[in-house]
Amino acid sequence: MAAPSVKGFPDFQRFKILAKDDLTSLLDQSPGKKDLVIDGDLMKPLDRIASVSLLKQRGVDKIFKFDGTLKSMHGCEQRVYLVQPRMTTMKAIADHINSDKNINFMRKYSIIFVPRKLHTCLSVLEYEGVMGYVTLHELHLDFVPLDKDILSLELPEFLKSFYLENDQTWIHSVARSLVRLQALTGEIGHVHCIGKGAKMVNDLMNYLMKRDNNSDQDFSRHEIGSLILIDRDVDYVTPLCSQLTYEGLLDETFGIKCGTIEFGPEVTGKQQSAKLLLNSDDAIFEDVRNRHFSNVLGYLSSKAKLLQQDFDKRHGLKSVGDMKDFVANELRRLKEQKSVLANHIGACEQILGKKTKGGFEEYLQAEHSLLEGTSLRENVTYIEELLFKQDNMLKTLKLICLLSLTQDGISPQTYKSLKTQYLQSHGFEQLVTFSNLKSLGIVTEQETGSQASTPLNKVTSGMAAMTRRSTFKTLCKKLSLIPKSEDIDLKTPTDMSYVYSGAYTPLSCKLVEQVITRGGFTGMEEITKCLPGGVHSENHVKRSKGKSARQDRPVSKVVLVYFLGGCTYSEITALRFLGRLKGYVFVIATTAIINSSTMLESVMEKPPI
């Protein structure tokens, strides 16, 4: 079956333009020279929407990074804070103002809240007695378009605050972002929710849409066919697996922040480090980002050879005119390509260096056998060995998490001993980490019951253990997440599982596949009952509007997948692959792009300094 020709990604640059316009008009509301103090978390997203020169044009004199530990700040007569609505931030701002008050040097202060102001923040300002000195604004910056198919809210704290602390604040932000998105792209016809947060977002979104419905909505526009909202707590396994695609490895090794990566001297081979914008505009990167790492270097070196040939053309140049032409056009392009290529090759070497050292292979083997649910005993021993050798704490923790997630918890004895060993290796404060992970359901204790001591029960529980299959295992079986064939062609893959070397198909992506091919959750009851939070489907298509979105219209092939709590680059890659395979266009929206380390770090207790 030939895939229908769907090229059209909705144009998300509009978000940037909107945000830019909003920001400039806010800055214009404080005319004249001013200092801009920006929340550290907003630095990168701001980079994406407004350049420094634009800010300068709008009268910004100096730009400071917000530092909550400073009690006072210097600068000119006018100061604009661009911050996220946090109480601690407010307290720090109040400190700044109060210290200015004490030396009788008053400035004009304004605070721009991103994405909106919160009552709690205002109450802090009021309590500190500075409310009268500040003017307050809001900048509705929600989606930062990282690429033509990736929208990120850049809210890494979503995972912790929603799943761990039950704080629904960001659910509202997510719903808002969808409302604003649909104001641009038109209403999305079908909504599928997987998980409890997804359902909440959907309800809130409907509520907000109804409220803001001013009947002047443009129904003619219709750019996205369906929306799949998926909770991270439905699938914690996938982000904990070691990423093996190029883009995923870049993120795990160097950390991609808001679509940019910074290569140190060890990669560039020069004194200074290089900042690279990683998106589809970089042709070389676009070619390799989705590849399994095993065939990246080969491709890059062949690319290097081609480039060399292009360079060599200059020897064949006949006339002076040709020469001039070459220098004017070709050379510049070639030089740029060369430096990009050099960076990527450098990065590959770094990754390779890190992966060959430190027993990565054993680790990967343990990870894969955990996913398959085999050799349990050996894996526990392996984890213990990592602990005894004082190996990287995140790495060890990842395996403990996977052990628990794939087995529906760890048996009490093992649970206790692993925890004890972990604490002995990495400190007492990890007690809190384990308590957090327990609340999240990532590392739990199996409930065998206290009556296991009676012989009869021992038999039955033993029986139960034999027949019992863990939820994850059921899902693996039902959705065939673990491919049967041993050898999968990583070069020309035929299955999403290639992103994990053919060992595992990401659960989240498989669910997306099921939903789009079935057009909902019908016939999936066996599977959906294994998912926490349940599922929900809704139809928004207005039949009466005549031009209802029919299934064969290309727009119905545009699917927005929204990850609550973040997603990994590997999942994005898998979905891109799925899109190519089935003729869909996937647009990925997420609260943040995460990887196993950033995910775990966000819920870990920081050791005392």
Add this chain to the structure above:
Amino acid sequence: MATADWNPLGEVYYKKCELYSMEWSETVDISKFEVSAAPYGGPIALLKDESKTARVQVSTKPIVTVFTAAGKQLGQMRWNSGNIHKMGWSHTEDLLFVQDDGVVLVYDMFLNFKKTFGMGQEAKDVKVIDCKIFSSYQGTGIAVLTSTCRVFIINSVDDPRIRRLAEVPGLSSAPSSWAVINLDRQSRALIAKGSELCLIDHGGQYQVQTPDLSTDVTEFLAMSLSFNNRCLAMFTDKGVIWIGSSDLQKKYCEFNTKSPTPPQQLSWCGAGAVVGLWGNMMLVVGPDKDWINFNFDCPVHLVEEEDGLRIIGKYQHEFLHKVPEVTEKIFKIGSMEPGAMLFEASKEFYKGSQKADEYIRIIKDKLEVAVSQCIEAAGHEIDPAKQKPLLRAAAFGKCFLTDYSPEAYVNMCQMLRVLNQVRHHVIGIPLTYSQLQHLSMPILIDRLVLRKLFYHAVKICQYLKIPDAEGASRILAHWACYKVQQKSENDETIARAINQKLGDTPGISYSEIANHALEEGRPDLATRLLDFEPQAGQQVPLLMKMHKDSIALSKAIESGDTDLVYTVLLHLKESMNQGEFFMAIRNMPVAYALFIQYCRQQNRTLMEDLFYQEDNFQEEGTCKVINSFGKERMEDRVEELKLAQSCFTKAKNEFARVQTEDQIKLLKYQQRLEEEMNRPFLNLSLHETIYRLTIGNNHKVAEQLRKEFKVPDRRFWWLKIQALGESGDWVELEKFSKGKKAPVGMEAFVEVCSKHGNMKEALKYLAKVSPEQKVKCLVKVGERKKAAETAFDNRSEEELNYVLSKCGPNDKQLVDSIRSMKQQLGKR
């Protein structure tokens, strides 16, 4: 004849026409009242001071009555406050009363009290002797003159800010006359002191002005400003009316009335003529000394309008205005203007006369002008009977034009339809077309709403196709606010009636209506109305105002907007005692979680209290543990941990309890070690502590810790091997390897040695590695060739494959030799 009632005044004409015959004619004798009418066809207020008219001195308070311009009564009340000094209207059609103590009372046109404010302490102390209500750039202003001859002024009754104007030097008694001039966004007072005029402002400046006057003057007895504040008329004690610009720089004329007494009213008719009223006689004076005389058969009151003068009498309400230029052009006898020709043509056409064609031919080129003139003239007519022929003429002329935009015609028809409607005596707003232009349609609609003519207002909105949000639904909201004031109906009926009418109309804020109901003292009605409010953000604040906190909280939660939830939560926290508050939120998981979140950042102790109250010892313990990290002093830290420990005991979390206990022990050890060795140990994990001790050659203490904390053998072995490797203590390492049988196998030793680059030592241990592990171990230390050989010796193809898989592109030779080994194995 259309021009029969035109009165020439110099080169222009003035015309008086009847607006209404007054409904009040049976009951009201205007001469017995103090009269005040609002401009723009506004209502008329009458103040009957019986103490003045009654023959016997009675101490009854005066009666105030308000009528529409058509004389229909809107409201009546007996005054029950102080002495009214002056009565007037604001630009929002509120009735203002200024008392002699400077207190201003504001009523709506139905005489419902709205608000009150004063004109300052000084005015209160020394009494007000005169007062002017004037229109300022900010709305309606009030100026009072105190008995000390000081002027206090406010520029807006909506935002009364009192300013004191400069003092007029040497003014000891009340001025003979004064006025407030409002020009260039500034209000100044012009005070007549004898023959002098003084202009004073609130900047403390005063200027003496001398107008150009040809006759002697000892006093100015009256002065009047035109509607636009640009022209001034003054009446001198010699009976002369001086007319000039309000800055006194220009004189238009002086007119000697030969009257020894000043007029009862000196007013302007638009900006073109000054009107003086003496009893039943009215004199109209033009800027060029032309004049017209009118006589009335009963007393009248004059009301200035921007384009004319309303004359209110007992029987009639008339309007005096200049005949508009365009009307003059059409109707003036012998006019050859295109409009006049078209009008004639249309008349002939409807008569069926061929003359119509002739007229049209004459103005063929100017037909467009003609049509516009007819349209405009129609607008200026008040009588529909006169509008019609003009519009008909315009329509007729339009037929001969091919590309004439009908917009002006249609607009005028619509405007006239509306104007005729509001001029109808039932509504009674005698607005002219030019007044409407100035007032604007939304304000006219507001005024209808003010008069509670909701139906008419809605119809007009619908007729003009004004969007619902700014038109009909806004009016409905006003209607609803009015409705909730009807005490006679019960809450249920009103709520239902309102919802029926308003439904889900966009732009309706039920909470605003509910707020009104609340202000009317009907909380139950407010609650019912709030149920219709779709926006939780609007509901919640009002519910809180009504002290319906728990409903507010659940509504806020329903909205999914945590910000709203916080608003309610923080309010609750302030208004309840802690115990009640905790009880209130414990059954609301969302609110509970949010509050915890708030505490986590703002007030950790409160959070612990909450956990304690909830018997959530696990969380309480965790809190204490986290607290302990922040403590500087060791004693505090241990104290917190001990508290945590007891929490964990209560929580039956044996594991956490033991760990906490161990941590306390470890901390104490570390502290002691720091003191003894003068090296940092605090905050290290157990493993790191022992590791450092081993590196530092303190094997004894390390051993002690190992026993104390029951460190497993395998951990201890790994630890010690790695530590010794790192410190390069190969002797000790060898000693260690020869001790108790190692639980980790010899390969650990090999690994550590090779990691630290000591191949010699590595080989030493390699010999002791068990045969199964040997190949792997060799590969690990990089001896692939040896590994291959060993594998071959073991005759294990599997091991050979393993070595092969570890070969890189640089091991070509080795790969070849392994391949041949494999072949050899295969052969055998």
